[in-house]
Amino acid sequence: MTASPLSAAVSASPSPVGGPELDVLVVGGGVNGTGIARDLAGRGWRVALCEQDDLASHTSSASTKLVHGGLRYLEHLEFGLVRRALQEREVLMRSAPHIIRPLRFVMPHDASLRPAWLVRAGLFLYDHLAARAVLPGSRAVDLQAHSAGATLQPRFRRGFVYSDGWVDDARLVALNAVDAGVRGAQVFTRTRVTQAVRGEHGWDVAVQPAAGARRILRARALVNAAGPWAATFLRDSVRAGGAEAPAPRSLRLVKGSHIVVGRCFEHDHAYLLQTTDKRIVFAIPYEGAFTLIGTTDVEHPGEARSPCIDAAETAYLCEQASRYFRTPVRETDVVWSFSGVRPLLEDESADPSAVTRDYLLDLDTAGAPLLSVWGGKLTTARKLSEEAASRLGRALGDGRAAWTARAALPGGDFSGWIGRPQRPDLDFERMVAAVQRRYGWLAPSAARRLARAYGSRVDRVLHVSQRAMGAEVAPGLWEAELQYLCREEWASTADDVLWRRSKLGLHYTAAERERVASWLAAHAAGWREAA
Incomplete structure (x- = not known):
């Protein structure tokens, strides 16, 4: 690879990568970045991953902890997204039965929000858009007789029960990284990519560990999986060299916040609660002694690095839960909260909760390959990673076979x-x-x-x-x-x-x-x- 100005500036700094150059350098240690690194390493590519903080330290550890198709996305006619996500539920459950498990959801029926026939139609589609071997289908229930009804206000007399899955989101990311490492990838946490200079045949990438000297990594291809910082990374850190500069996509940053309160119910079902603003809020059994309630959807114009729940969001979640539960949920009951910023593809929707959760992969080959990941959701991250690895492989001249659909994550083979x-x-x-x-x-x-x-x-x-x-x-x-x-x-x-x-x-x-x-x-x- 011809020396670049970036190489000359830091040529005295040894590279942390021994031996020959990398095939792919992945920027971002969330679920997409670690998933792509894992998939590529399993295909035999020479891979390194750099994360500026800890693994899953932002969006990927701040989800509602669900592996789900996204029942409410049916109302926005996102049938393709829901079908792909439903197909992935059981793939993921079989790959990691320790951190992913089936979960039954109770949806109390509120006729003032959605008619029963519409809910039934949505659940029928949800049951049949993809094959199920593990999860039972939906059914109507009498809440006066069902164990989940005792927690609810007496006015909720009927409801529906359906299936999805629960996941420990941060451990999913960690296990992706562990598997990537086992398969030969090098994982550098607390290591920020400060600049990436593109040449005709590769990238010179300056990285700054939290402790240590700035170094250069050299790779044939670069993956931008920086999540909420994907557009900023392209704008501020990527230098195109002699090629045309890649254009960032328009992202919409939406903050989702959750609260954790003491256990609101004794049974093992979760609740899907319809809200007065046509959204939904989940109430999920959490860590044995607690209930997780979320999420909000709030435009987030500020810094994505350290989002926090605000008083209005806390009040909103307490109010919506209290509309359903016999015992009100109050702000003073909150023992912990967390927030994450979701990088959603801009689709001009006026309602943040209606913005698509689908993903887009941009592969720029005007020089050394650059793949940027836009949008996405936890449930489809494995599929996104598989598609990304296949496209990168073809760009590098060797597609290599996909493998993760039938592979266990570390610890998942019992x-x-x-x-x-x-x-x-x-x-x-x-x-x-x-x-x-x-x-x-x-x-x-x-x-x-x-x-x-x-x-x-x-x-x-x-x-x-x-x-x-x-x-x-x-x-x-x-x-x-x-x-x-x-x-x-x-x-x-x-x-x-x-x-x-x-x-x-x-x-x-x-x-x-x-x-x-x-x-x-x-x-x-x-x-x-x-x-």
Whole structure:
């Protein structure tokens, strides 16, 4: 590759990538970036991924935690998007039955918002737009007799039940990155891409680690999977060299916020609540002791980096939940909240909730290939990644076969623990029982949490005796697990561990969270360096 001005400026800085040049450099460590890196690495391409913060530290950890077709998108006639998402639900459940599970939803019927025939028609389409092997279909229910009716106000006498899935979104991203690494990709977190200069045959990319000198990575192709920053990255950091500069798409940044309150109901169903502004709000069982309520759709004109819920959003979510539940949800009940900025493709819709959740892949080959990812949703990220990897492969002269549709994510193959798989949700229960048998010293709640987080990789975290786990830094969190997260999942800080790799932060006191932070401050760098 011919030297560029960027190469000359930092030629004294060694590259963190040994050996020959990369085939693809991926910018962005969210669900799309890690998924693309995983898919490419599994096809044998030489891949590196750079994320300016922690994995899933923004939009991809701030979702409603659902693997779903998007029932409400049928009203916007997005049948193609819904069908693709429905096809992906069971693909994802089979690939990661530890972090993805079936979930039944109750929709109380409010005749003032949508007539029953319209709801029935929508659910019929939802049941039949794609084949189902795991999830049961929808049905009407008498809320006076159904267990979910006891939580609701007496005026809701009838409703509908349908199926979708729940996912630990941040762990989905982490497992994509782990699999990418296992398959040969190099993953650099807390490493910002400051400039990418395009040549005829490749890219010279300057990267700045949070700790360390600026370096150059060289790649044949570049992927812009920067999410809410995709347009900004193209505008501020990409230099076209002698080729025509790529034009960014118009993105619409929409903030979605969620609140977490104490458990509102005892059963295991979730609720889909129709709102007075023709939207929907979910109320979902969360972390055993809590209920997750969301989401809002608010235009977000400001900085995408640190969105926060505002008082109006909190009041809105409490008001909508209180329209349905016998016990009102009040602002004082909120124990945690989170917000994310969704980078949606601009479609000129006046209503933020009606903006399409579909995605677009822009492949620019006016010089070295540049693939930019616009829009998308959690459920279709695997399919997006597959399409992106195929298009990049063709641009690099070798399409190579897709493979992820039948592959398990790390920890998702339970066969070594339970034998032949049967049904994902039942297989997980067998997996929990197997963990309890092997590690008899574990409390049942800890065995379930660890099986849920790590699946069949749990034996990389646990030891036969509790003594071998090291100190118990916080309740149920031993040094061995923290060492694993630093060594194999790029964790560095308390937020990485307590709010992304797990949700233990919800269960711990401030003092317990501080103990975790102190341990990581003292030990994380050493374990990451050793890895």
